[in-house]
Amino acid sequence: MRKGEVTRQRIIAEAAPIFNQRGFAGCSMQDVMEATGLEKGGLYRHFSSKEELAAEAFRYTVLRAEKVRFDKLDRTRGALEQLRLIIDRFVNLRSDVAGGCAIFNTAIEEDDGNPVLRNLALKALREWKDRVRRIVRNGIRAGEIQKDTDASRVANVVIATLEGALAMSRLEGDKTPLEDAQAMLGSFLDGITHRQAIPAERGVVNVAGEREAARR
């Protein structure tokens, strides 16, 4: 990687938690200068505007979160186990970029705001929904999930509940809303399970189990 590109990547990584915590309106290029130790000229050599940097920071933050949520998910057999693992990771693991979920932060902060960031949030939300939908459809094809299950509804319910609970947990400084969401979503998934389904391998249903399985 060329030196200029290394600097550019470092700026993005250091700006990411500032934008994610303070939002686009609450974060100035001055804040980024202070965090990176760069002069104004140095910053603008790499990014033509605050908007361009904020967009790159958003993409970076979403990629880091997706790694935590979805990495090596296919090691887990079965659609229902994959859904339970996504939920468990969302409840128990956070990405290394501080400030909560970038998609919903940006969705709420920019719904009446910056159209570039708003569209990035919309695109990221759609990708997340597609991911859940695909797993549900695989589960239906495999006879694991009931045939009449609405994959889009499952995606909407899982994402809405987890994201709402994360916002509550962060505000209250208490994990209970996330744990309550996990318990409810567990029953919700039981409700769409095909009654004849053979239970998938139970070793990898949560983060602890996942670590255990990876060790073997």
Added chain:
Amino acid sequence: MRKGEVTRQRIIAEAAPIFNQRGFAGCSMQDVMEATGLEKGGLYRHFSSKEELAAEAFRYTVLRAEKVRFDKLDRTRGALEQLRLIIDRFVNLRSDVAGGCAIFNTAIEEDDGNPVLRNLALKALREWKDRVRRIVRNGIRAGEIQKDTDASRVANVVIATLEGALAMSRLEGDKTPLEDAQAMLGSFLDGITHRQAIPAERGVVNVAGEREAARR
């Protein structure tokens, strides 16, 4: 009401949607001056700081939303019907202050930000949870809801799901996430219903029914 108080109230009402849409960081006193047609001196005669005005605007916005969500709820008999009505109103009615739910907007925007606004959001969230919890406990006492139901969990799940779905619906410009949340929460409430419960009067389960009932 004295003239000064009338002006103060008008400023709050006109600033409320601006703060709710743009957030504290994204809204300047200049924006409020433009919306109200007041000079800087006129504005600062009533509010010592942007923070003071934002706090009053938040309280106003929450009161307007609570009126929509909870007004005359006791006309509906039965805890489960009250819960269903709160959900139905959240899905189908919005308050007259634009910008979505002030509690979650502020929760997400100020979780790493302004502590005064953050604490107001926390207090408003607690009051909302208390309201749902009280209804659940009344339902348990009345034999309508299963005895072992965790009232706090019901509150967390209902609020998290509705708020997450509202953020999704606003970002996507599509009501489906809210409708999916309502369908799922309907099943969730069926799951905590005491099996021996006598069904409550079914005329007032949704906004349409409520209007009908109010007319009679």
